[in-house]
Amino acid sequence: MIAFLSSAGGILLKIVIAFIIFLLGLIIGKFAGIIITKLLYELQIDQILETIGVKFFFSSAAGRLVSFLIYLGGIVLALNQLRLTKIATITLGAFFAIILAIALFFGVTSAIKDLFAGLYVKKRLLGKKTIKSGAVDGKILSIGLTGIKVLTREKDVLFMPFSSLLK
Numbered sequence: 001m002i003a004f005l006s007s008a009g010g011i012l013l014k015i016v017i018a019f020i021i022f023l024l025g026l027i028i029g030k031f032a033g034i035i036i037t038k039l040l041y042e043l044q045i046d047q048i049l050e051t052i053g054v055k056f057f058f059s060s061a062a063g064r065l066v067s068f069l070i071y072l073g074g075i076v077l078a079l080n081q082l083r084l085t086k087i088a089t090i091t092l093g094a095f096f097a098i099i100l101a102i103a104l105f106f107g108v109t110s111a112i113k114d115l116f117a118g119l120y121v122k123k124r125l126l127g128k129k130t131i132k133s134g135a136v137d138g139k140i141l142s143i144g145l146t147g148i149k150v151l152t153r154e155k156d157v158l159f160m161p162f163s164s165l166l167k
Helices: 002-042 045-051 058-081 085-125
Strands: 130-133 136-143 147-152 157-161
Touching: 002 045, 002 058, 045 058, 058 085, 085 136, 085 147, 085 157, 136 157
Parallel strands: none
Antiparallel strands: 130 136, 136 147, 147 157
């Protein structure tokens, strides 16, 4: 009976420690993400990227990535405390494989849709120098396999997938 109680106490202690590790991972991840975002924002990384034509909020994305990696580390350390690292590795691997498969499926579906839409749209675009579709009005720079490049009046180069031209 005493052996059972001491064993149960040891398991309970491991669960409490694992929970504390998990919470610390969440707290540290959140603060690290905020610090990275603010640091990169103060270094004006987003503005530098915009001057070379890249419109992407790098500081925010980098902050989220750092937070996510620290969260993941906290989860792995907590599961390691419970001696469940092998199960966690397999579960996380399966999770990421499923996410990757879903992303690939939607990417391939979109590409196939644009290829077939291109068969119809290319016939309408032959010989045209300009295009007006929705809010986009500009000069056709090139016609590709899945869409066209358009130079707008504001001198922005846009890529318009063929499927967007069918609407």
